[in-house]
Structure formats: C-alpha cells, structure tokens
Amino acid sequence: MDRINFYQLLELPINPPENDAQVITEAIKRKQMAWSRLRNHPTKGIQARHYISLLPEIQKVMADSELRKQEAEAALEDLKKRLETIFKAVDRHIDLIGSKGDISSQEIDNIAARHDIKPQMVQKRVARWQKRRGSPAVLQIQHQLINGKLSDQELDKIAEQNGIEAAIARKIHQQLLDQRQAELDDFINIQVRKGYMTQAEISGLAAVLPFDEGEILRRIRCPIKKAAKKEETQAYQMDSTVEQVIIENLKIVGHDSLYSFLGLFPGTSLEALQNKAVEKENEIRKISQKDAVLTASGVLVGQCISIFKSDESRYAYDLSRARLLLKKLNADIDLAATSKNIPREQYNFLMRQAIRFGALPEEAHNHIREYCQSKGLNISLPKKKINYKRYFLVAAVVLLIISIGGGSFWFIYYRQQRIEYEYLNMLAEASRQKTLEGQLGRIEKYIKQQQDQEYIERAQKDIDGLYKRIEFRDLKKMQKEKDAFEATQEYEKIATSIRGFMTKHPQSAHNPKLKKALDQLPELIDKRDFKRVLDIPPKNYAAVATALSNYQSEHPKGRHIKEVDQIAKRIAKPYYQQLVRELKTCEKDQQWDQCIALSAPYIGLFKDSRYAVRLKKRRDGYERSRQGQEIMVALRTKAGGPDAEPAVLAQAYRTYLAQNPYSPARDIIKTELGSLEAELDRQNVQAELKRLRRLLPQTKGRFREKAQETVLDTKTGLTWSMIDSGLDKRECMTFDEATQYVSRLKTGGHTDWRMPTVKELQAFYSGSNPFKTKSARWYWSADKIRRYSGEWVILVDVVAPSNHGNVKKRVADECGWARAVRR
C-alpha cells in the first residue's frame, strides 16, 4: 500500500485492532480538528492539508469492517518491517562498536537505548555477531588491513603468532580483500551515475581501502575529472532553510532528491534539468486536484527552477545532499565515542560506512572531523595518510615547470599518465556501448584525436580485434538465417543474406565458400518452382495457371520450361470452359471483382491466345461495370446511405450525370434515376391528393371528388383533373405539348379531356380555392390567335390563378402548364 496506514495515522491500537465505531469516529474527529488547526502551519501545513484531503477515504475505510480489517493487517505488517529495519541498524552499530575488538555491556546498553529496544535483544544480536566475526587471526588481519595490504612476511608472522598455517592466513587475507573490493565496486557503481569520478575521490578511496590508486583506477569504467571546478565552487553553501523546505516537501511527494523528483539522474545536464522542471510545472498546473502532494510538487518545481539555473547553485544543492547523508553518521559517532576517543578501526569503519551511503571520501572525512570537534572527541587517524590536494599540487608543479621552460621528467611523467588515463577512460566508455559498432566508433574517434603513436597502435589493435568479433557475429547470424530459410525453401532470402554479409566483409576468408553457395541457388529455385506446379491437383486450373505463369516469368530459360508449356497447352481448353461457367454465376450476382479475379490467371498465362482475347473483352466489361457500381455506391453513401431521401439521391445522380456525361455508370444511373423520379412523382402526386382531399370538405360543397383524381365544380358543372401537368409530368410544356398531353389523358377512366377556355379557368379559380398551387404559375387556355410581329406567331391566352385569374397572352412556344377539363 503506497499511502500511510490509517491505523497508524489515527494512532489507534493495532494488536488487537481497535474496532469500536465510537472510538474510531472520535479519533477521526480529533485528528480532523488537529489537522485543521495545522492547516496554515509554516512547515507542517502542507502535510496537514494532505491528511485533511485523506479524510473521505479514512472515513470510508474505517467504517467498512472488511476494509478496516485489511487496514489493521497492513498496519501489523508495517510494524514487522519497521522492526526488521531497526535490527539492521542495530547490527550495523554492533559492527561499528565491535570493530575495535570487543563490545562491553555498557555499550550494549547504549545501543539498546539508541534504538529504544531491550538490551536482551541487542545481546542476542551481539552473540550472532561473535559467531560471525571469526577467529583472532581474522581480527588481526582486519586491523592491519586499515593500513594497506599485508605482505607475505606479515601474514607469515600472524600465522605463527596464532598458530595457524601460513596458507590459511593468506586465504583469510584474500577473503577480506575481496570483501573490500566489493565495497569499492558498490561505491563506483553509485558514482558512475553522475557520469564521471574525480581524482580526489580516488585518492580518498585509496586512503580508506587497502588498494592503491592504480588498482582503483582499473576498476573504474567512467571518465575521470580533475574537478577543478569543484574547487572553485567549494565555498558555495546552500541555505539550510531552503534545504529544509526541500526535504520536507520531498518527504510528502515520496522522493529523496530533486533529481529523482524530476525523474532524472544526478549527472543530467543543467539544460535538461531546467526543461524537465518547466515541463513538470506545466503538468502540475493542469491538474485541478490541488492536494498536498501537488502543492508540495509545486514548491519543489519552484526550487528546481531556481536551483538548476546555474552550475553554482546546483553544486550547492549536490553538496547539501551529501551533507545530509553524512548526518546519518552522527548517531554512529555518538555511539562509538564511549571514551572521548574514536579509535582508528572505528574511524575506518565510519568512513567506509559513509562511502556506502555514496558520500564522497573527502566530504566524509571533513564531516567526521568537524562533528568530532564539536563534540570534543579525538580521532585516531590511520597511518595511511590522506592527501586530497596532492593531485592539484602535482598539476600546479607541472604547470610551474612548463612555464619556466623545463620540459623535464615531470612533464613527461605527467603527460604519460594523462595519456594512459585517457586511453583507459576511452576503453571504459567504449565497453559501455551497447553494440560492437558503437565500441568501434568510440575507438576510431579516439584514434582521430590521438597523436601519440604508441597509443594509436594500441587502439588500432583493439579495433582489429573488434572487426574480427563483428565478422564472426555477422557470419553466425547469416548462417542461422540460412538454415532457417533452407527449411522453408526461401532461397531468395538466403541470397540476400549472403550478399549482405559479403558486401559488409569483402575481405572475409569465408567469401569464396559463400560465393559457391550463392551460385547454387538459382537451380534450387528452378526446381522448387517446377515442383510447385506439379504439386497442385491438375483440375485446380486457376492455381496451376498461376504457378505456370510464375515459372515462365521467373525462369524463361528454365530447365523445365518445355514441360511447363506442354502443361499449359493441355489445360487451355478445359480451363476456359470451366471459367466461362464460373463467370456466369458471378455475372448473375453482379460480383464484378470476383469475375475479374477469376479471369486474371487465364489471361496472365495465355496472353494473346484466342480464348484469352475473348476473356480480355469480357474483363474490360467487368471493369466498367465495377466502376459503375463503385460510383453508384459512392453516390448513395454521399446522399445518406441506404436510408437516403429519394429526392436527395436523385439530385446527387443528376449532378453527377451533368458533371460526368461519359461516365461508365451513365446507363445504370439513368435507369436508377428514371425509377427514382417516377417514385418521386408518385409521392408528390399522392401528397397533393392527400392535401386536396383534406381541404375539399372546407369548400362548402363546391368541389366534390368524383371518379379517381377528378373533381366536380358544382358551381359550373365542369369536371377537372385534380392533378395538373406540372405535378403529373414535373416539367412545363409548350402549348402544342400541353394540348397533346390533355387529349391523351385517361384520368378517372375518361378519354374526353380537353384544354379549358379562359372563362372556364377563371371560374374554376374564383373564390377560396385549394387548387391554387405552387406547381404552376399560369395555365394554357384553349383560346388562341395568330398574329404577325416580324413572323407569324400563335398567341395563347393564359390564366394565372394566384393573380385573381388575370389573363395574359403568351407565345405558344413558351413553357407552361395545363389543367384538363371535361364536361
């Protein structure tokens, strides 16, 4: 569980767990008041707000018996874990105190008091320690190791003193050395995270561990910096208030440094840190749930922005972190200093402890010294002197010597060592590359920059070795692929693979053999492809045809080309006959794609034969039909899919036809459009009839519907067609067309329809009248005259119903409307 345990938060008993609802409710209420009070506390405010925001969940969990049970179990589990952590610390303290040889009962009491546990518990752990620490010889070797590795003579002497064999003493010595080696490696692993190590760190390690600098250097796989910059910025100190603000807010968000808060390594560049901080800030701002974690994150982002602004402020922060870790040592020093004195064994132990935290040796040494001074404690330093400044001194001396012009031994020594470091660093860097090519690149870069012939040769040797490794790796890979493709008869891929290898390694000793293998491949492919033809059941004409075409195109001069041609000749006719039968089915279903697919293998194999030419024609027809079909589908989809309004669809068809008069879909669209329009006409007519039938009863008996779609005007005794030409034919017509239309009309089963006179029309449209519609602006009448104006024209009287039956004369060629009448 990530969040804090509610039993612990509410300070309720865990074993057995508190289950009384009343007690729990009161505890929650008490906490709510306390947290509300701390809501604006300068340092605890954010934490308090966090707890306040947890209240709904606390109430939910603690009110539910099942959830509460789980919570109590989790609390118990937590308690156990905390005890384990305490024992770990106790063991560490026992190791520390015991490093001088023994542990007094007073010291046991001290440890017990320190961890708030019973002395008996410490006693038990001391007993374990005694078993673990081994014989007096071990102790003696351990002590002497502080001053460096032991010589064989020294080991022989210890063996003699303790009455053991010299070989055993050496074995113990080696074991202890291995242990220290592991400690060293752990420290290096922490330090390389920042991307480099400094010379001072190496010296510091050499002072504490039984190894000299050369030995340490060999285990380091990262660049070594001289850390001159660090010297400059050494004086910079971060303010402890800011430090505290950061620590407290980090605690709330559950991180241990600003680096891990940003999710970046401590070695990340300043720019990347800044960018990430800004990114994080935007992220935070997007979240509305401004709980304590977010508020704390906001504070931390602010700190990141101001700390990661310059190298100086960043370094100040790094120093502050290291100091913070070192504070953990204070408790240990207090424990160790029983007699106002820190023995050198314990000093060594403390230093190693600090190094295990990841603190830098120089910092650790200074911290221990300062803390001891403030507590009035003496330290016995080991004989192995610590000299952090030595390298800078060396550098200074070198500079001095160079400046006075003496290209002396010092310079050569220094230069030699620098080149050696650079070379080792480069190798270390190269070995961290993920690929062999990456390593190669690194070393090649080194050669380009290096001037020393000896080192160029050394690096060249490294490169030769790498080339061999790369060639071997590629060969193995290629062979593996070859085996796999052989099994699946993918000979073409084998060829690609072999060619790839040969291009990359033109000088390889394997190439002649590979070339031979490559030459054998075409024959294998020929054989495989012909076998494929034979493997197909002979009546499966389409598949056989495909395989034959494939063989013909791939192996025009193939070994089996004659046999292939014969097979083709044999199947030409039966295949065609079968194909025609199949095509009929797909034609019937209008599955044009299928038809095209069916005819493809035949056309592909027989190209210009008689049958193939016939098939091609057929196929072209299918293509056109398919295009037409696609266009139709697209038009329908555009108009709204299967539920498209007929009017919309018709409009879409019309627009399409207008824009694409030669479309392959022309004929089908026209047919479809015709039936659509007919349907629309029918709908319009029906709608109009419906409207009229609804309105006729409101004419006070003047109009009565008679036989189908005819109406009797009781005022004049004339019978009219209810539907006019506009609605019936959906288009206007000339006078002659109108006359013809009227005379051919069979509405209501009558055949004596005629064009009305002006008077009849005027009478029909007089008064309130449902027949005044928008489908026609005016109607032809039967009254006409001939008149000369430049040429002879026929002028017809027309009546506009909506304009009070107004009469006008129009030329008979104009486009108008007609309503039929009969007596």
Next chain:
Amino acid sequence: MSEAIKTIFGIDLGTTYSSIAYVDEYGKPVIIPNAENQRITPSVVFFDGSEIVVGDVAKESAKLYPNEVVSFIKRSMGEAYFVYEYDAKQYRPEEISSYILRKVAQDAEQTIGEKVKDVVITCPAYFGINEREATRKAGEIAGFNVRQIINEPTAAAIAYGTVQETENRVVLVYDLGGGTFDITMIDIQESSIDVICTGGDHNLGGKDWDDRIVAYLVQEFQRQTRSEEDILEDPDTWQDLQLSAEKSKKILSQRDKTPISITHGGERVKVELSRDKFLEITADLVERTIALTNDMLKEAKAKGYERFDEIILVGGSTRMPQVAERIQQEFTVESRMFDPDESVAKGAAIYGWKLSLNDGLITRIAEKTNRNPEEEDIIETTPKQIMDEVAKEMSEETGVTLSAVKQSTMSIRDVASKSFGVVARRPNDEEGVFNLIRKNTTVPMEIRRTFYTPEANQERVLIRIMENETGDKVVPVEHSIEIGTAVLDLPAGLPEDSPVEITFNLDREGCLHITALETSANRIVQANIETSSVIQGKELEDAIARAQHLVVH
C-alpha cells in the same frame, strides 16, 4: 446624493487583510476606516468566550491564545473537511469569514451612518465554483444581500480604468495578495473592460514568504542553541514567530536587514535577517509567479493578444522590492504599483455604484416603455433617444453627472478561470471529462451539448460536473475535481444511445447553472449542483441563526 440611488458597498475579503469601500456623493470611491481608524482590517478572528473579535486585537491575541485565533481562513474556502472547533461547536470557513465581513460592515455603518445591506464581494479570479459559492454564502450568513461576486483583478482594473484617463490599453494585473496570486490580462477601453485571460495559484501569497522566514528562524534557533527541537510544536512560539516574520518581511521591504528575537522555552535567541538572505530563501516563490505569468501570456497569445502596454501591481505583497525588480527583468515593460491595499475594494464599490445606477436606469426605462424590468436585454434594445431622455432625467433627479450615468452601462466582461465539463465515455470506452465551457472564454456563456446513454433501458443518468484547469476539450478524470453531481431520471424503455442534452450556463459572477434534457420525453432536470464543499442545509441555517445573536468586535 438623492435617495433614488441605493448604496452598494464593495468589500475586499482578503486572506490577511479586508477592507470596505463605497462611492461618495462626488462619485469618488472611498475606503471606510474601521473602528480602530485603520483603512484595512486584519482577517483574523478571535473566539473570546461568547464574543467574536476581529482585526488587530484578534491578531495580537494570537500570541496569547493561539488555539482560539483563526487566521488565513480564506485559504480554506470551499474545503469540505476543514472544521474549526471552539467550545464544542464546529465552524466552517464560510461562517468564520462571515465574521470578518460583519466586522468591516459594522464599523463602516458607524462611520458613515448608513446601513450596509447590498454588497459586492471580491474573490481571486482563480477561485473555482466551490470557493465562489462559499464566498457568497459567507456574505449571506453575515446578513447581506450579495449583489455580485467579482474577481479581484477585475475590480482593480475598474478602479484603475476610472482614474486612468488615457486611451485604450491592455494591462497586466499582477495581484500578489496575502494568500493568493492572480495574473490577469485586461483590455481597458472607453466603454468596456474586457478580461482576456487569467491564471494564478490560490495557494501562493505573502504568507508563503512569511513561512520561509519562520522556517529560517527555527533553523537559527536550533543552530544557536545546538538543539534539534521543533519549536513550532509549541503553538505560542509558532504564532509569535508568524507575527515576527510578517513584521520583518515588511521591514526588509525598506531596509537591508532586521533584528529578530526568538523566545522559546525560556531561551532567547537573537537573529539578524538580511535582505540578501531573505531573497535567497524565497527566490523560488517569485519564480513561480513569473512562470505562472508566462503561462498566462502564452494563452493570451493564442487569443490574439501578443503584447501589453503596462503591468500594474496590486496586493500588499507587491511592496516587496524584489517582485517589481524580477518583473522588470523578465518583461522589460515598466510596472507600476497601483494602490496595492485599496484598489480592489474601491473597484468593487465602483462596480456596486454602477449596478445601482443601472438598476435606476432600468426601472425608468421599464416605466417609460411599458416593459418588464426583468427582461435581460432591456438596455440594449431601447432606442437611443429614450436612453438619452432617461439618463438625463436620472441625472437631474439624483444629482449624478450625466456622463457618470451613461458610463454605468459600460460593459465589463470577465472570463472563466477554469474549464467545466461532464464525465462521459470516449469512443475507446475510457472515461474522460468533456469540457463544455473552456477556460478563458468570456462569461456569461451558455453552451449545449448532446450526450448519449450507453445502455438500453437505463433508468437514470448521473451527471458528474467537473472543474479543471486546462483548455483542452477532453481531460482525464483524475486531472479534474468533481464540483457536484445531478441525476436525470429517464422514462422506461429508452433504447441505447438515447440523446441527453446538457446545458451549462456560466453567469457573470462565475456561478454555474446546469440543465439536462432527455429529448425523447422532453424531461428537464434543473440540476442544482449538490456539493459538500460549501456550507448548506441545516448547517447553513444554524450558522445564520447563530450570526443573528452574535456580536462582533
């Protein structure tokens, strides 16, 4: 001034200080001092037996009675679980805030001899729905007719706009108060004040600077006494240090260093705090305001505002010299401090005055044109001639100048400081918040959107109303806060994908109204937002009842 104009007071309810203002008979906004003759009153409440003490006395009592004094209550507005208990009674932030309102109003009544009834209260632009509602409730508990809640930067801009006679300009209002930070871009024109964009953090203010000093003092005490005791565990010391910190912060705005003495557990430690140290331990706080400002400018740019003419600084914390310095360094535009403590209350008073004049105008127009004064667009749709006549009449009757009357129709447009939406399913079946109203759109605004039911025969729809800080169309649920829920009962037998139409209406003062409509049966739900974050129901009634019998000193 004639009786025809009702006085509407403007109250700046601040995190650390509050004040009240009105517009006098000359049309000038005036701050009304409290009974102690101070123009601003500390927003601190002291529960003294059966009495409530607000202001300086309360603040000074914090040292002696730390557990009976409540400060910074504004930061808890809209927080559901904040409770202060005194004498076995529990108080919500709204009620405690109401005492502060009562105090400033009561003192004003005595000074000018007029009853405070109608008020305009200000709140940070960055307040969300719940915090605004809580502010309104505080006014109601105090017994006021809360005419409107307006944004602090807008109020400052109104005050600024009325003294500034120059032509149109775009200003940045950098408002760093005691507890909140608002950054707002405002376009001031002759006849309108338009807010373009707003941003900020309502947990960043002068108090954070104080807190850093307190933390520093604690460290110094520990260093000098070589102890590791957390002296803030002691409420007396905490309050003492909090007050010392505020004082030294103010001194450091004028001088280079200040001595502070810390007394705790019989030990006394002297600390000297230099301005450099102060700057060092608070550098990140200024940086945060700059980052928030840049962020807002980015959004303004998206709305077509690429530049601004000047920066005005309001809020007491802008007195710290480093603020103006850092702004100058970042934006190169000259910043100017504008009445940092009083401009907000004054702006609110001017706003109230305009409301009042506007009321008068509307009543007259309604009489003249036989229309209903409730009609929303009555001013916009009245012919100019009638408007002029009415304005003239009103000017003559009330003695207010004609131009002032006409100016009262000036439009003030604010923007939404947050985005609002509902939880719905995305096409990939994940839940997300679909923002109907997006941050920084002009209010009032109404928007309607149709959602579809995920299941057939669904009996009801639960509408989760969410608030968030991004302008994105869809926002993850975990990035939003739920500000309320509403339930829409559906008729039986509805198929899957039945449409439900949801309407969000964000009014002028940032209050959200929601309607949901099930279109097949035309069933409407007036979704009153149910929220536990704001005092309501019996608790509210109790608070109002208590307030009637309470005397605030």
